[in-house]
Amino acid sequence: MSKTIKELADEFGVSKTAIRNKLTEEFRSKWVQTSTTNGVQTLVITEEGVNALKSMLQGGNQTANLGANQPQTGLQSIEFYEEEIRELRKLLDQSQQLLLNEQKKNQLLLETKAEPADWEKEKAQLENQVSIYRSSWSEVNARANNNYAYAENVERWLWIVGVAAGVLLVLVVILSWLYFKK
Structure with missing residues (x-):
């Protein structure tokens, strides 16, 4: 086999x-x-x-x-050990590359850990902007409510004036009809 x-x-x-x-x-x-x-x-x-x-x-x-x-010569055993050394060096290079990559990752993590003060400043600025937007929103909302109330009031007066004008027009028509009928 x-x-x-x-x-x-x-x-x-x-x-x-x-x-x-x-x-x-x-x-x-x-x-x-x-x-x-x-x-x-x-x-x-x-x-x-x-x-x-x-x-x-x-x-x-x-x-x-x-x-x-x-x-079996010493040359064959030397070749065998040389091959083993090459494989071990290859493994050592790989482990060194992995270690280097891990060190880079750790360095990046440390650098990001050093930045919270900057993040806090930016957070404070953003919170300030949000509060400004909220206050301006409340001002705009109050103006919109005032304008809406004013528009309702104007609309009400327009209806009243329109109805009054209609009544007056009807009176004028009736009076002129009575005046000319005589």
Whole structure:
């Protein structure tokens, strides 16, 4: 049964990098295939390759299937540690970036905390403007009420004058009719 690098790393209790370091060109040509799943290409090691890796990881410097001597050199372990160092540096850079971002956020929070005095001044100005608007609104409302009362009064007088003029007109018409009828 073929397995992925991650599955083998979990099975053998080593990192994926350790497994990758064992995958030489000759090993890849014999026992590694590329499998595409959901549009993602994955390296898959055949069952014979799994057995060869198992013997390599359990201390055997040679495998019967490889057919060639592959001594474990200090160079391979140095490469392994260099890869680990690169990964750790990458993680360190990421953590430093996160720390820097958090420090920027904290600085912004501190700067906004230093501004309440300015906010209080602006709040006082706005409250002053609101009180001015309220007082002017009450003045305008009082004027509008006075104007409305005046308009009602004028309308009432117009009706009275209109009715009086109508009555006078009717009287004039009746009197002129009586005067000319004689």
